[in-house]
Amino acid sequence: MVTVQRRGLTALAAAVLLGIAACGAPETAAPAADAQEPWTWTDDRGKEISLPARPERVVAQSASAAALWDFGVRPVGVFGPHRLKDGGRDPEVGEVDIDQVEPIGNVWGEFNVEKYISLKPDLLVAGMYLKDTLWYVPEESAAAIEEVAPTLGVQLGGKKLTEIIERYASLAEALGADPAAAPVTEAKARFETASERLRDLAKAKPGLKVMVVTATPESLYVAYVPDHPDLAHYAALGLDIVSPAAPTESEGGFWEVLSWENADKYDADVILVDARAQSMKTEEMAEKPTWSDLPAVKAGQVYPWRAAERYSYLGYAKVMEEVKTNLEAAKDDVVD
Secondary structure (H helix, E strand, O other): OOOOOOOOOOOOOOOOOOOOOOOOOHHHEOOHHHHHOOEEEEOOOOOEEEEOOOOOOEEEEHHHHHHHHHOOOOOOEEEOOOEOOOOOEOHHHOOOOOOOOEEEEOOOOOOOHHHHHHOOOOEEEEEEOEOOEOOOOOHHHHHHHHHHOOEEEEEOOOOOHHHHHHHHHHHHHHOOEOOOOHHHHHHHHHHHHHHHHHHHHHHHOOOOEEEEEEEOOOEEEEEOHHHOHHHHHHHHOOOEEOOOOOOOHHHOOOEEEEEHHHOOOOOOOEEEEEOOOOOOOHHHHOOOHHHHOOHHHHOOOEEEEOOOOOOOHHHHHHHHHHHHHHHHOOOOOOOO
């Protein structure tokens, strides 16, 4: 069986530009003098990072790079999903200009240590779904990577969506970005508006049941809501999101694994399906009779789930706007 990694599928069916762009966009950078002061940060592993000056050359996992980018930080390198097979930008890397950052790796398990060293990084940033485990940093290379520059982890699992976004905002500010820059304040206002509109929709359609899934050819994975910060946020706003009583133990949280024969275990008016490039596509899932027989599928109420959205106000404002648009059009009486 293919194991779905944490928030989705990194092992399903399982970044040389020497960019020297400094971390922090010119229009959002803090005064230059601040960069020369000693810099400290305690990450979510409890690890204290102390440097003689503010880090200027940051390499980040794609989701972290995307979040930092929205807050005004410009990494010099990125690893994790960022470029699609057709050369386009993977949605997981958000607004990052992938032609202006050095690619260190693009898929799970891929991290070019030599290229990383060539960038002379001051800091590496990655999220963590599991305690003390940096997302997309290969375990076999972790020690070598740590010797090059300090690593900084941002805890994602077990946190509220707003807490994670605010953590990235604080980190970006510490790296020289301006929290009062217009793009940041505008994005925050947009996020708050999107949240309220989703809350209003939930009130207007109290009977609408939503299920969130990802899949492999062998199994259907139903999201365990408490372990997904975005889904927990939507639920807190009032959306009725179907959730297993507990995740499958072998997954370490996040999912209940169902055989395709048991795909109808839960009733739902709407199904949100993992939209990432490495996830099983709905047209592939359609070949499974038990999928095609689900009421939401028959009703045409299957929409994308942005499972790897960056943790920024802009990122999730856009996602919630999309969710609201899709759910507004959905019937809430497909199942009882």
